[in-house]
Amino acid sequence: MSGLWLNFTVALALGLLIGVERERSKGEGPTRGAAGLRTFAIAAVLGAVAVHVGGPWALITVLAGVAALTAVAYARDRGDDPGLTTEVALLVTPLIGALAMSDTILAGVLGVATAVVLAAKRPVHGFVKGSLTDAEVKDGLIFAIATVVVWPQLPDRPMGPYGALNPHALWLFVILVLAIAACGHILTRMIGPRFGLPLAGFASGFISSTATIGSMGGLAARHPETLGAAVAGASLSTTATFAQLALLLAVASRPTLDAMALPLLAGGAVALGYGVVFTVRAVTSQNVELPAGGRAFSVNAALILTSTLALMMVVSAWLRSQFGDTGTVLGAAIGGLIDTHSAALSVAALAASGGLAPADTVLPVLAAMTTNAFAKTAMAVGTGERAFVARVAPGIALSLAAAWLAALPALNLG
Template sequence: MPHLEIFQTLAISLALGLLVGLQRQHQNARIAGIRTFPIVTMFGTVCALLAGDFGGWIIAAGALAVTALVVTGNLIQRDIKPDDVGQTTEAALLLMFAVGAYLVIGNTAVAVAIGGAVAVLLHLKETLHQAVSKLGEKDLHAIMQFVVISLVILPVLPNQAYGPYDVLNPYNIWLMVVLIVGIGLAGYFAYKIFGDKAGTLLGGVLGGLISSTATTVSYAKRSKAGETKNTNYNLIALVIFIATAISVVRITVEVAVVAPGGTLAIVAPPLVTLLLLMAVLIVLGFFFKKEDAGRMPEQENPAQLKTALVFGAIYAIVIVATSAAKDHFGNSGLYIVAIISGLTDVDAITLSTSRLMNDEVINQQTGWKVIMIAALSNIAFKGAMVAVLARRALFTRVAVLFGISLAAGLLIIWLWPENFQLHWLTKL
């Protein structure tokens, strides 16, 4: 290794050690702080440098030496009884030795990321403990269900196509289930942390992450349950509209995950254009906001196995229906499927269309229109639910917001330039 590169590696090692050591020193760690951590991290780097000439046993010997130092340090201070007994500092010390060694034999960016993550985890001790303390049996059950869905079921599914049109791949179908359940679960736990204090903006964002349709139903019923004089319909309409806008963000993210590159470069621009218009309406809506949204309606756990199976079945049906419609009726058939599917689950039609575009089964110019039509269909469906479930005053306000969005979406479909794409997205 050239001398300059060695010095750069040692400098990074020193910086990472100082970063973690600073945090430990601030917390008055017993056996290691601002000096010990950088020394141990650099020791790991030097061991790895020596291993290049003398063999990997030097790294193992160094790890044993650090372990011996940790044990010795604890024995020396065995009569001291700290308020918080734990081995976090000891574990961090051993890991930083390994990070120092990995800087030499591995990827520098990975080592830096690990070192930064260690510092952040140590710093967020109280925050993480508080978050865990808020978890109930129901929340732990949700985590375990997601583990079953993502780490138990997914790996054992066959990764090959079956059925009509060779589009039913069990692994790919369940991977889409994991993606949607993961997004919903992230929103659910954000709701558990912020739900009681969620205001207008946060309430709409969390509702959109978990389920914009469920949020629409909850707030629509909430408006009807309250007294007319005390109900801020502008506020409730704004929460529902924010959740709907977040659903468009979800669609864009789903396309980015399933079909990055050329497909995303074509699909994202019209969706983002609609989203920007909705953002302008949200900003304008805040001028009519008079008070905070208060508590969010109770949200359901999105990681239930039954929910996952239902979405998987819907996704499989939609992807077969899309392929069949394309084969028998051409583009007009795809648009009909998009309208119908958007009424029930816009995620399924988005993911299936994105995958078919990525596999070149559907033309990209047709594909983005299918996704846009599904999104508009879903907006219209939510507007209909507000009309049925809410008071007329709320429906009037939601109808204006949704009506402008629907009109804008249709104009985008009609006027959008052919073959327009953001070329920088093709590199993703």
């Protein structure tokens, strides 16, 4: 089937799909809804015929007629539901049918999405009214503004001192931090802190293990009953750091990854084993619950983390301008205080450009990992209780020690 037959068939099928859902919802007897299966199917075909025969003006005429009939039906409706869902859907259906005459794929997506939205009334209403808190709704609006309103308006070009700052890229980092925190909040709400916090910690580690440890430490301080799960999440965030570092090096410089493979494998394995131990303890513990609701993320924390990242980028750019390639390596080591990934990528980029031998990348990358380990420990000390620090710090130290021991042959120190 091709050409007009396909377009009209898609229009009819989408009208039937929406009509099937409305037929099941319109009820029975004198109070039943005015539009059902046949009405929606005919409305979709009517929109398709109008745009095919008379173009946009014919479609506008059809929409005006459908709107008039819909208004009359709504005025005569004797049901108890004052909603306009069916009436609005009836106005959308001719438009979807008309769209099918020029773009069947887009029309299909919109038609299916419309049917899904109509069918999801009960779970969506139950979630919005029964599960979401006012604070979570506010956070959702903040995230929407940050993503849809602010981010597209920011310039996407190097700016600031030494051209080190890209506002568009930096705000994307803010968005990612907020998104990861929100995902962790959702997981915790859905499956509880015993399972949610370890999963959220591992996922957040791909954005910032340092920030994750701080977040988990603060949670453990506010809710001591979540200590085990918070430690598991913090430890697994370190595992994510090793995993993401390997992936980034694979993209930036494969020779650098080959040189760092054994240290990353050893450190990641120790971090994973340490995190699994506390995850098992958290999962098998009892009575670990959090109060309902709460904030999905902290905007201030995301802004502070991004500001620190921006400062690191400026410092690294200054060192590079002052000391050349040596400054890049030094900047990477200093940058490890904030983010191991950025520091290691700068070294890998230098190796990829031929400015540094792959074997010589091991020491600066390990130096960045070491300074980052100190930053993680300091974050745990500053935001967590002693019990949290006593459990998280050994995992950080052990994974770092394993990475250094595995790198000894490459460093010619063993």
